[in-house]
Amino acid sequence: MHSLSEENYLKAIYSQAKEGAHKITPTSIAEELRNNPASVIDMLKKLGDKKLLNYDKVKGARLTEKGTKIAIEIVRKHRLWEVFLLEKLGYSWGEVHDIAEQLEHIHYEDLTDRLDKFLGYPNYDPHGDPIPDKNGKIPATKWQALAEVEIGKKVKVMNVDDNSPDFLKYLDKQEIGLNSILTIKEIQNFDKSLLVELKGKKEIYLSPEASRKIFVE
């Protein structure tokens, strides 16, 4: 098996690739892992030796098939544990991420699949992120940032792009969660803030930053 550190690197690189980063650099990885580029370069060398990725200055870091597979397994575990923590232990969606960050590194024959079964084979985690299946297949999702939605449209919240406790607590306070139904009432000209109607409840203003982190269909 791979060390906790190695796994976190693979996951970080995978997630940047998934977000469409055109080049994954020591600096970008260091930022994500909150460590420094010199450390990252050491690790890139090591993971390169293990054939889990290729790194060169021009193309940046790219996971090999083997590396991708491992990253996806960790993502799968992470998201399944999040579901567990929310549904079975009653944590809020703002708390589950940090705990799953640890649980994702527990390895044992069959553990992930049993957890999956126990949870009833969920397709999405508490933040609306898709859970890879046993074979690493990930349901494609094609949601739209709330910021892109036209005025007047009625949409459903499917995903949030920022799992930080801060942001999620902010949404909790606004009473926005997954599956909330929103209608765009106004877009402020001066800063692109949105005025949205939260179905049946109230109207609220959302900052442009927030509206770029909320995905809907």
Next chain:
Amino acid sequence: MHSLSEENYLKAIYSQAKEGAHKITPTSIAEELRNNPASVIDMLKKLGDKKLLNYDKVKGARLTEKGTKIAIEIVRKHRLWEVFLLEKLGYSWGEVHDIAEQLEHIHYEDLTDRLDKFLGYPNYDPHGDPIPDKNGKIPATKWQALAEVEIGKKVKVMNVDDNSPDFLKYLDKQEIGLNSILTIKEIQNFDKSLLVELKGKKEIYLSPEASRKIFVE
């Protein structure tokens, strides 16, 4: 928080004390952790500096109150996770220990107590070991080794003293588990093997080693 390694040392020392070891030495700890006495001495120094234990050559290692508290928390987590793995994920009692060995090191506010609640506040783990409560209280148990039971007595299996997959698989094959009802039929003179009747099922021979690891009431 303390490192995974530190926690494993505290747990090892705690468990030897619990078993009534009159002196806990670098060698005995090294044996339990499958590492070597020189490493243990380094760690004893470190844990001593942190006031988690006192070590001297004559008295051996003794946990302080603070050290004991931490050890009990880890034991609590370990046993609760074992219950989870058995009851919710369907692992056998021979598999749960190794997984719990990893899970016991996951830390997060409230996690243990929520798990406890989710599991319905169990009192014993899958091996019959008592689970410390929220305050570290451990239900006293006063069971008898099967090896000590008189001929003719009918007893119930309450605990097994060896959590290794090997031993537990051996018991599975004999169809002995927690709560099995046994009647001692014969004690072989030449080696103290027991002939026991497994209620309603069959008669089997148990080696003296096995009968010292099975606790009954």
Next chain:
DNA sequence: TCACTTTATTAGTCTTGACTAATTATATTT
């Protein structure tokens, strides 16, 4: 008591995965 065996301890190394500081490459501005 003396030789022998077992334990404890120290000293020195090693690996992992960080870090800082210095250096070299690349990009951006002027």
Next chain:
DNA sequence: AAATATAATTAGTCAAGACTAATAAAGTGA
């Protein structure tokens, strides 16, 4: 193009936690 800023890389260090080999201390048996 030169000056400047940013990014990548190298070199050297460090702490944690392990190990081996060497030495010191206890314990045991004859």
